[in-house]
Amino acid sequence: MRIIIMIxxxxxxxxxISIIKxxxxxxxxxxxxxxxxxxxxxxxxxxxxxxxxxxxxxxxETISKLVGSxxxxxxxxxxxxxxxxxLIPSLVAFPLAGSLLRSGATIMTISAFITTLVMVGIVTAPxxxxxxxxxxxxxxxxxxxxxxxxxxxxxxxxx
Amino acid sequence: xxxxxKFKMPMIIxxxxxxxxxxxxxxxxKSSGVMWDYFxxxxxxxxxxxxxxxxxxxxxxxxxxxxxLGSGSGIRGIAISLFLGTLxxxxxxxxxxxxxxxxxxxxxxxxxxxxxxxxxxxxxxxxMVEIKFLGLPxxxxxxxxxxxxxxxxxxxxxxxxxxxYIKEKINE
Numbered sequence: 294m295r296i297i298i299m300i301x302x303x304x305x306x307x308x309x310i311s312i313i314k315x316x317x318x319x320x321x322x323x324x325x326x327x328x329x330x331x332x333x334x335x336x337x338x339x340x341x342x343x344x345x346x347x348x349x350x351x352x353x354e355t356i357s358k359l360v361g362s363x364x365x366x367x368x369x370x371x372x373x374x375x376x377x378x379x380l381i382p383s384l385v386a387f388p389l390a391g392s393l394l395r396s397g398a399t400i401m402t403i404s405a406f407i408t409t410l411v412m413v414g415i416v417t418a419p420x421x422x423x424x425x426x427x428x429x430x431x432x433x434x435x436x437x438x439x440x441x442x443x444x445x446x447x448x449x450x451x452x
Numbered sequence: 453x454x455x456x457x458k459f460k461m462p463m464i465i466x467x468x469x470x471x472x473x474x475x476x477x478x479x480x481x482k483s484s485g486v487m488w489d490y491f492x493x494x495x496x497x498x499x500x501x502x503x504x505x506x507x508x509x510x511x512x513x514x515x516x517x518x519x520x521l522g523s524g525s526g527i528r529g530i531a532i533s534l535f536l537g538t539l540x541x542x543x544x545x546x547x548x549x550x551x552x553x554x555x556x557x558x559x560x561x562x563x564x565x566x567x568x569x570x571x572x573x574x575x576x577x578x579x580m581v582e583i584k585f586l587g588l589p590x591x592x593x594x595x596x597x598x599x600x601x602x603x604x605x606x607x608x609x610x611x612x613x614x615x616x617y618i619k620e621k622i623n624e
Contacts, residue, residue: 296542297496304500307507318510326506329549330498335458337494340545342465344490346472349483383578391585403586404594411573412598417545419461424548425555426621432609433565440601448593 336423343416344380351379353389360393360402369402369445376409377438380416401449408441493543501546505553514557521559523610530603533563537570540577547571555618565606566599573598 311319356379360372381389390403413434414421421430473480521529537547551564559567574595582591 300500322506322510325509326502330502339461345483345487348486349479387581387585420545424552436605444597
């Protein structure tokens with residue numbers, strides 16, 4: 294809520310300045326915004342649908358069951374894959390990770406889950422492809438997944 | 453015809469959802485609840501984001517973006533990208549259209565990968581929650597490692613994507 298108020302107050306200030314400085318340019322800004330919104334609308338809808346379906350099916354309870362308290366690399370890989378396909382708000386994800394850690398999951402597994410969760414976005418990929426292109430999206434997410442695994446490995450060794 | 457093609461994915465998801473409604477109604481209801489929550493969030497944030505983008509497109513000159521975030525901006529460019537990314541600004545899908553217009557204005561791919569990555573992985577409010585539930589050592593180590601790897605991924609992608617990728621893919 295605070296973020297929304299912040300964004301809108303910033304927007305209002307910018308908008309007022311813009312209109313005072315040049316009505317013509319402000320009009321063009323609105324046009325650019327409208328066009329971009331229409332162009333991304335289908336991919337926004339897609340993201341919305343995928344988020345709904347994955348979060349409906351992969352609830353925090355299901356995830357803790359799947360990752361479980363098992364140690365071993367299989368649990369880590371599972372956690373990494375789950376992190377990559379889900380899009381969980383951090384307010385839910387970190388408490389979940391904390392409780393998994395207490396119930397016996399390893400640091401490596403938890404960091405794999407958290408890092409892929411934040412670095413890889415399969416759910417948001419349709420929108421990323423629409424705005425930044427297929428190759429960019431594919432490279433960013435697959436390299437992110439690899440990096441997440443390496444990060445998890447390092448964290449498991451150090452902590 | 454093109455508009456039908458554009459809505460192909462939303463339609464497929466609609467069918468999956470209908471299937472789920474018959475096969476497992478309780479999950480379908482839960483899913484629709486989640487969709488509704490995210491829809492509200494998007495509906496509130498997106499208009500503001502696109503307007504900000506429009507204003508940026510009209511007012512901020514190419515030279516300035518190139519100077520701050522272009523391929524010659526070096527460590528300062530990376531620092532600016534990290535700073536912009538960690539600001540508390542909302543979900544990742546908001547960042548994609550912004551990144552696209554920054555790229556169009558001449559920001560480098562390396563910087564934009566760092567920007568997107570820190571937006572997703574290193575947000576300040578998110579770090580607070582992380583410290584609370586997983587402890588400071590975990591959060592600090594993850595921050596450092598993630599930042600380091602983001603720069604590597606950025607440099608790698610800058611190398612792998614052809615020079616005219618942005619012109620072809622984004623400017624169309």
